[in-house]
Amino acid sequence: MxxxxxxxxxxxxxxxxxxxxxxxxxxxxxxxxxxxxxxxxxxxxxPSKEAIVTELVREYVTDLAGRCRAVVAKQLPPLERMRAFTEIVLATNVDYPGATAVWRREGDYMRERVVEADLTELADTMTHAWQEAIRDGVASGELRADIDPRIFHELIYDALWHTERWFTPGEQHTVRELAAIVTSVFVDGMRARD
Amino acid sequence: MxxxxxxxxxxxxxxxxxxxxxxxxxxxxxxxxxxxxxxxxxxxxxPSKEAIVTELVREYVTDLAGRCRAVVAKQLPPLERMRAFTEIVLATNVDYPGATAVWRREGDYMRERVVEADLTELADTMTHAWQEAIRDGVASGELRADIDPRIFHELIYDALWHTERWFTPGEQHTVRELAAIVTSVFVDGMRARD
DNA sequence: GTCTATACCACGATAGAC
DNA sequence: GTCTATCGTGGTATAGAC
CATH class of the missing domain: 1.10.10.60 (Homeodomain-like)
Incomplete structure (x- = not known):
């Protein structure tokens, strides 16, 4: 081979x-x-078992950050940017199911590998881009100012992060469809309106 | 001692x-x-390391199911019931930070301990109660019918489950306050309205 | 580049003195 | 009930033949 x-x-x-x-x-x-x-x-x-983990982290972080930067470069309005980020996270979860699950499982250990491999900046790209999008949305008046943006970010990020546990693309929905659903729940809310 | x-x-x-x-x-x-x-x-x-884990699981599952049943017994309308469940999950995360984190980390392993200790029914109490509340909300017209209730449940459950990672009660908000915020995000949405 | 064989160590768990 | 001491197992990693 x-x-x-x-x-x-x-x-x-x-x-x-x-x-x-x-x-x-x-x-x-x-x-x-x-x-x-x-x-x-x-x-x-x-050279070691740990080195395998580090390499998995490197691949995952590099790809996610790259996709993130591509979206940021488009300079979309806040809500569209958030929908694009949602789609990226879902797609990356699907493309790297192993790395995603290990990260979920052993966040602290993975963080050590990130630091060891000098990838901290790259690893934080997505989080910072999310926080910026939310702040921009609040500033423009499209998003509520009475909810702490940090809390909103944590809620949506955790929800997205863990979709890999129950979502298989193509079975019920495509990644794009699920991204639209998730965005709708978090932006519009679950309450019925007439 | x-x-x-x-x-x-x-x-x-x-x-x-x-x-x-x-x-x-x-x-x-x-x-x-x-x-x-x-x-x-x-x-x-x-008798073994595993037995320690099993005991931790038993305590956690028993307490969570008990609190859940107390809320169900009140027969609250769907939205109020959901807010009460949210508060319970947040409070239990705070009261059992260790068990919550281990469960998050090693869900499959914990599930094995649940089965071993004959706690499956008790362990699923909270999930079933959530799903019922959401279905009731959709049936009564208070919640949107165009979002799959199962997806909504997964999103809110994952978000709640992981609050322990970033939330410390009393620092910025009490458990009750955070429950109100989370419920507001998921039910009303993050979009600003006039 | 993969094999067999193994060094060396840390693990969970146990035994028996006190 | 806790100690010291240790058993047996199975772990990571290495050595040297092929």
Whole structure:
């Protein structure tokens, strides 16, 4: 097998097992088995188990930040920007189910990997862009000023972050459709209006 | 030290460390150190590390289900019931920060403990009560019928579940105040209205 | 580049003195 | 009821043959 292909396989299988059982409950032998090589062979690709996690973090953070910046560059009005961010987060959850789940599970540990890999700025891109969009919306009068923007941000971010647990794209809705639904709930509210 | 007191201490300290590092990354020796006894002594109180987790689950699930049933018994109209549930979840997060965090971190593992301890019915009480309240709200015309109730439930539940990460009662808001804010965001929406 | 074999260590849990 | 001491297991990581 091509070395790059095998490296990719190690990352993908690891992410999947990490997501299911947690990093420290996952053994090197288990990863080797899932990849189809003996545990020792893994050390030709990564110097340690932790290095696999760090690489997963790097890929995820880099892609998310890139997509985020592409949206910011469009300079959309606040509400449209928020809908675009929602779609990005949902799509990235789908594209990186392993990394998303590990992050959810072991946020503190992942944060250590982020710091270790010098990715703090990149990792905070999405959060800062969200907070800016919400502030802009309040400033323009489109969003309520009586709700603390930080609280609103935490609520929507946690809700989005965890969609991966119950959402499978295409089954009931596409990512775009779910983004519209989530935005509608958070912006318009669940109350019926006539 | 009184045996019951020590047992309590083991549970509390364990919950705290489990929450911070995850169950499988926490060692028996570490718990012993935090409690102030040698690791072997812990086995006079619990037969295994897993049994500590199971006991934490039992306490948490029992209390949450009890509070939930007390609200259901009041037979409040849907929106008021939802606000009461919100307050319960927030309050229980505050009262059981360890159990909440472990559950968040290792949902699947906790679910196994729930099944093992024959607590499945009790553990699902809150979720079912939420779903019923939302369905009642849609049926009475107070809530929108064009949003899938299950999606709304997932969104609000995930948002509530994770407040423990950023909310400390009394600092900015009380539990009651935050419950009102969260309910307002989810029911009324974030859009400014004149 | 992957294998077999293993060093070395830390883990959960136990035994028996006090 | 807690101590010291330790068993057996299984972990990460390494060494050296092929």
């Amino acid at each position: 091509d070395p790059n292909e095998r490296r990719r396989l190690i990352l993908d299988r690891s992410a999947e097992i990490f997501a299911r059982k947690g990093v420290s409950a996952t053994t090197i032998r288990e990863i080797g088995q899932a990849v189809g090589v003996h545990s020792g062979a893994l050390y030709h690709y990564f | 009184d045996p019951n007191e020590r047992r309590r201490l083991i549970l509390d300290r364990s919950a705290e460390i489990f929450a911070r590092k995850g169950v499988s990354a926490t060692t028996i020796r570490e718990i012993g150190q935090a409690v102030g006894v040698h690791s072997g002594a812990l086995y006079h109180y619990f």
